[in-house]
Amino acid sequence: MEKKYYIKHYCAIKNEAVYKNGEVYHEDETSDNLKDFAKGIYKKLELKYPKFYKMDELCKFSFLASEILLMNEEIDEDTALVFANKASSLVTDRKHQETINDPENYFPSPAIFVYTLPNIALGEISIKHKFKSENAFFVNEKFDSSFIMNYSQMLLDTQKATKVICGWVDLDSNKYDVFLTYLTREEGKQITIRELTDIYNNDYGRISRRA
Amino acid sequence: MRRAYLNSDVIISPLGFTSEENIAKLRNNISGITEQDDTNLHRTSFYGAKIADDKLEELSLQYDLLAYTRLEQMMLLAVKKLLEKNPSLDIHKTGVIIATTKGNVDQLAIDMQSENAYLTSLSNTIESYFTLKNTPIILSNACISGGLAVAVAKRMIQAEQYDDVIVIGGDVLTAFTLSGFFSFQAVSDQPCKPFSKNRTGVSLGEAAAALWVSSNKIEETNVVLTGDASVNDANHISGPSRTGEGLFLSITKALKEANIESEAIDYISAHGTATPFNDEMESIAFSRANLLKVPLNSFKGYYGHTLGASALIETIIARHCLLNNEVFASKGFDELGVSEPVTVLKENKIMPLQRVLNTASGFGGCNVALILEKINS
Amino acid sequence: MAELVEELKEKIIDQLSLEDIEVSDIDNNDPLFGDGLGLDSIDALELIVLLEKEYGIKLTDPKEGKAIFQSVQVMADYITKHRTK
Structure with missing residues (x-):
């Protein structure tokens, strides 16, 4: 990575826990479903944002991870969002499909259908923080940190954004994997793409529990 | 560059x-x-x-x-x-x-x-x-x-x-x-x-x-993408912004990158999905960007809304319009039904074209504006 | 009628994912939109689905919804008159 940009914060949600900058922020081994797990993080963050409950789980996890990155941060309207995942909005796609599969019980729901697009997660975050900037949602087989970082840096280089939240938010059949970073020009942790990939690959959930 | x-x-x-x-x-x-x-x-x-x-x-x-x-x-x-x-x-x-x-x-x-x-x-x-x-x-x-x-x-x-x-x-x-x-x-x-x-x-x-x-042209007369911008409304996940904010900002930023003013735009290929709120939102954004006098159309009356393909198809058509110096009637249009008086094309026209603005908006509050310019080398 | 009103409140909370709101928080005559429960355009469409799914009432014009979704009481009155299931 070029020297002029820094990763100010990073956040991961995996293995029933939430991490900020490598430290455990929240652990939850009791919730047996994603909805409750997400609600627990929401409560921990002490948010008052009833729209949260209307979101699908992909949006909830994207939203929560971005909240953790932006805690105590001054909000910059020109913050672009560059996310990627493997399963797009497939969890909600299947839910919508279920509402139309049976002709005798055909009740497609607008509140489900609207979440059958992965970029809605970016819209939700933009609404919460009034980010008037670019939203881009990419789909890959696996987290390609160099692609996402290069693209984000391109936005910063060409003045299309002054800050970027970028990373990976994947959700599929109760499996989840969230890793977001907050990229700014301010001094902070300077991380190479290689190191970033290592951080992503490092299963510090298990490390912390072993310790 | x-x-x-x-x-x-x-x-x-x-x-x-x-x-x-x-x-x-x-x-x-x-x-x-x-x-x-x-x-x-x-x-x-x-x-x-x-x-x-x-x-x-x-x-x-x-x-x-x-x-x-x-x-x-x-x-x-x-x-x-x-x-x-x-x-x-x-x-x-x-x-x-x-x-x-x-x-x-x-x-x-x-x-x-x-x-x-x-x-x-x-x-x-x-x-x-x-x-x-x-x-x-x-x-x-x-x-x-x-x-x-x-x-x-x-x-x-x-x-x-x-x-x-x-x-x-x-x-x-x-x-x-x-x-x-x-x-x-x-x-x-x-x-x-x-x-x-x-x-x-x-x-x-x-x-x-x-x-x-x-990065290399194959014809002497060619079309270049000179400006692009994408700005979210930050307003609602399905309802278009009442002020056209994200689209207006996308257009403004794309014009700035192309280093031109709105007067330099000869024709707009608009999104125009024909929902009451979307088209109204677009008219407000075009008005705020001083583009009301620029002829515009929507291709949704020809193709329907082809979702992920639509803005690509419209970019391609805009390229051909530039090369052929022609624009097409906005199919399905009769009487203007948006609050800002945009200039909707009622018939095909042969007219000199140098620069086209192509826009799209979507669920999640996203918008994009592209400026295409014809260059005669 | 009182039963229907209670049932409707529960269904609205459930269908519209209003997790922080209890049945007792909703007054029969509170406006559902605007300052009331703070519902939005997707909620309005979702209420149309609820009417059809639970009570067999089909609204084809979203504008009709505006009059019906004024309050839980107005909704309950409308359902009583028009329900087919």
Whole structure:
């Protein structure tokens, strides 16, 4: 990575826990479903944002991870969002499909259908923080940190954004994997793409529990 | 900074299987929207733009693509035809970006766990079919996907990541999206009527397209993407902004990058989905950007809303309009039905064109603006 | 009628994912939109689905909803008159 940009914060949600900058922020081994797990993080963050409950789980996890990155941060309207995942909005796609599969019980729901697009997660975050900037949602087989970082840096280089939240938010059949970073020009942790990939690959959930 | 030339393109749609066939139909103001009466698609009849099954099958047979899904057939046809007409274009050396909203989502009706329903099945198909070294990138950004993908291609070329990029866009007409748009009470009971007083909603359509974006021009007179910007409304996940904020800012930023004022725009290819709120929002954004006097149209009356493909198709058509110095009537338009007096094209026109603004907006509050400029070297 | 009103409140909370709101928080005559429960355009469409799914009432014009979704009481009155299931 070029020297002029820094990763100010990073956040991961995996293995029933939430991490900020490598430290455990929240652990939850009791919730047996994603909805409750997400609600627990929401409560921990002490948010008052009833729209949260209307979101699908992909949006909830994207939203929560971005909240953790932006805690105590001054909000910059020109913050672009560059996310990627493997399963797009497939969890909600299947839910919508279920509402139309049976002709005798055909009740497609607008509140489900609207979440059958992965970029809605970016819209939700933009609404919460009034980010008037670019939203881009990419789909890959696996987290390609160099692609996402290069693209984000391109936005910063060409003045299309002054800050970027970028990373990976994947959700599929109760499996989840969230890793977001907050990229700014301010001094902070300077991380190479290689190191970033290592951080992503490092299963510090298990490390912390072993310790 | 390197230029991003739009060199060549193919549109696969109900209006034809080459860009030229499509343009000929537009010139005759022929719409691809017809009454559809297929209960596999929707329980009632509806107006939509669907590629005739027999025609697609015939062509797929000719190109030996019958083993692929409908969308994959359409996308592969678009790319194969693009490569056929441009022998100098080597797909193994280009970047490939795929724009789609729902990919093979129709496969869910057959199997809820279908592997094909993953959008990555499209990139895997394109990769293995053409034996590419790199997996194509997929962009899924609602109804601006096709336009944003062209912007991404330009940026990759300018950042010297690639000399050439092929942008592929496509979405199919499915029970999945139809049921959703019906649940939003957003489907018109007649062919859609963008910007008209009595518009009641969208007609959906299907199409695929491929566009070659390059750092090198292949013709003396060519079209360059000189400005692009994408700004979110930060307002509502499905309702367009009442102030047109995100679209207005997208246009302003794209003009700034192209280093021109709004007076320099000769024609606008608008999004114009024909829902009451969307078209109203666009008129407000165009008014705020001082673009009310610029002739504009929407192609949704010809193609229906082709979702992830739509903004790519509209970029391609805008390229041909620039090269041919012609613009087309906004199909379905009768009496102006938005609060700001935008100049909707009621008939085709031959007129000198130098710069075109192409816009799109979508669910999630996203917007994109592209500035295309004709350059005579 | 009182039973229907209670049932409706529960269904609205459930269907519209109003997790922080209890049945007792909703007054029969509170406006559902605007300052009331703060519902939005997607909620309005979702209420149309609820009417059809639970009570067999089909609204084809979203504008009709505006009059019916004034309050839980108005909704209950409308359902009583028009329900088919």
